[in-house]
Amino acid sequence: DTGVSQDPRHKITKRGQNVTFRCDPISEHNRLYWYRQTLGQGPEFLTYFQNEAQLEKSRLLSDRFSAERPKGSFSTLEIQRTEQGDSAMYLCASSPGGATSGYGYTFGSGTRLTVV
């Protein structure tokens, strides 16, 4: 296991189309997170899973966004009816359980979404 994998690396879509991204976390990590990052900004939290349960969602996650983590393994993030404002880098991260994660998160390389 070499880290957190995200697919695809790049996605260009037309406004109004639906897109889905996939994240494969480090296998022994039971916590998984999605963040969004726009140019010149730090990552912003979107949602968090512990195993298969989605425990927290940001106000940033509108009704057009949905995330799943079936069986507590990989996760998908779907954006419906994309808008130009959705253009960003979507980052996935995972961490082991426990009160604190001494090594923080491990991030994937992200999926860069461009909505035209």
Place this chain on the structure above:
Amino acid sequence: EDQVTQSPEALRLQEGESSSLNCSYTVSGLRGLFWYRQDPGKGPEFLFTLYSAGEEKEKERLKATLTKKESFLHITAPKPEDSATYLCAVQASYGNNRLAFGKGNQVVVIP
């Protein structure tokens, strides 16, 4: 709401010219403060976690320190390969591991 402010936003250094990056934070109970390095087009790469005021961590030319209101990332005798954006993030004690990030310090080291 947790807030993280990083300064300066951008910094150009000559190779070997030491400097410090600042991260000021406001959080209701600090669980941990994190420093990450991010290269263009890549995800953040973990550097350090600091838990309590007075704590220090070192890795090669980087040293992170923490007070009750801010953290510093000291870069000693930087090399061009230290060019990157350095991100600071805080984790609140009440939260479920969500991190609140600053905008980052973009560092360019000129040979």
